[in-house]
Amino acid sequence: MKITFAEGLAKAIYESLAADPRVVLIGSGFMGLNVAARQMLEPALREFSDRILVTPVSELALAGAGIGAAACGQRPVVDLSTGSFIFQAFAQVANEAANIHYMSGGQTSVPVTFYSLAGMRGAGASQHSHRTQAMLGQVPGLQIFTPGGAEDAYGLLKWALLESQNPTVFISHSLLLGETAELDPGAPMLPVGKARIRRTGRDVSIIASSIMVPRALAAAQALEREHGVSAEVVDLRTIVPLDRQTVLQSVARTGRAVIADECHRSFGVAAEIAATLAEDGLASLKAPVIRVAVPDVPIPFSPPLEAELTVTAEKIAAGALRVLGR
């Protein structure tokens, strides 16, 4: 069946609440200002209203309550709303959630999920546009999920809520909510920690995650159509764990890599992939890797300024042509 990203999220939330009484919702926005997507959550919010907590604008304490409840046997998901608001909760997420299992010598697990709609959503300006996956990737102990397709929105969120034994930062994206994918409800999910080859190709590997996935696919189609270039698209699905093997294998086949990343260029997800290729994949590379990422500039409000910084399908395709020497 075909589902949208938003339907995948709503389905995961509904099924997780139904499957495990330890799942509680600390906040229940999930879909931002998207009214149609909000309606998809209605059945879950109605049926499980006793497990949905009213939330003041108190991100630090909401995150902390989720962590503490997880340490004490619950499986909370904390909706932090806009991705930038995780900074309000940073002390609890980075310094508590991430460390508890290790600091307790493995005694205490913290299966909490922090959900947020991160990224450049259009007109979010500097304080509502952050992509926090790279900076959170610097915190050992946090799993970071960055689905770029509807089936993974469903599968990864459900896995975080029902299966995970560790804290998860689930990076959703307003501009992905309407994206569709095929979902076979009976089939097992591609394991967490495995990247997904969304499109096979011979000439260049485009490595992507989150909102970069549909844009990388659009770039690959344009490259095929307009330039006869055969591009492979690797969807990382999760930043932590990171499937370095699939990336290295793809680049071993194509010999060229373009890394599309909505993080800022310096110290971003793309930087980590590039480092992996430099350390373990140099022999396969026929050309230096290219990062197509957001310049190291805060996100401005004005549409032409934001567009200048946005990683588009066109910029990804241009990167691919450059790495091919064209």
Next chain:
Amino acid sequence: MPKLTVAERVTAMLRIRRFEEQCIRLSKEGQFPGHYHVYIGQEPTAVAACAALAAEDFVFSTWRNHGHLLARGAAADRMMAEILGKAGGYAGGRSGTLHLSVRELGVPATSALVGASLPLATGGALACKRRGSGVTVVFFGDAALEEGAFYEAMIIAAVWKLPILFVCENNSIPPAQRKRGQYTSSTLPAARLADVPQSLQIATEVVDGADADALAGCFERLVAEVRSGGGPRFVEVRCTRWPGNFPLWPELPGGEWQLAWAYGQQPDHADMAAWLQQSDPVLLYLRKQAAAGALDRAQAEAIDASVRAEMTAAVRFALDSPLPAANEAYEHVWAQGRQA
């Protein structure tokens, strides 16, 4: 003696109202993208607070900043250009509505994060204290009390005896409760907001946000107390939500606000009619001044006409202002000067 004449107060309030109406119109026309927040129904608070301030004072605001900035003396045309993301805006289109600030008017930084302006404002007050003059006013909504930053800022202000006035604009109060102390919103258990700072030894006041005269008196007194070294003050301004703010995106229920509504005519909108009668601070003020013989309808009409002309010109300026060139995105990441 109030710092503003009746005509000046009416002008200042109508400038905000007419500006916000233009914002709503321009958003609906698709002239700028994204969410935005208007100050309709809260006008006399910004006007009274800013009238009590001097040029050297600092003001910190939130996402709902248009009224604060206009009252502080910002130019409507440059504000509107900023809201439209144009090169002629105060930040060259970088801030948009959310982070509007005007450094030369003592509004150095506007945060759109709930509660975040309060710590910044304690820094403004610390700067005032260190230079030996000036005060800082910080405006915020009732939800700020749900953030930890609120308490931390209050504590610092109290311990350092900072010259700061905390202005909580509690804008979801049913009309009958505006003059009482009860807080009725869902997510904050405090029965009276003023209890919270009081428990930290900060003197507080509660004032009716629909009573422009009461607000004028209140802010003159509180700012004078802060200015004379009395330490921080907290005021809760109790407003009733304007019906245009009920939906997810602002609307103009009953159309543009009509001056005639203050003089007997009725809008064609039930929620709006009720709000006007009980809670519209501009309308209540106009009626009171008309009854007192201080400002008649003709005078009010003349003020409104000139305010409308100013806003029409502001919109024209904003629409005519060019969009910034793409490479402007890279400017102002770093302050110039001694570069690393």
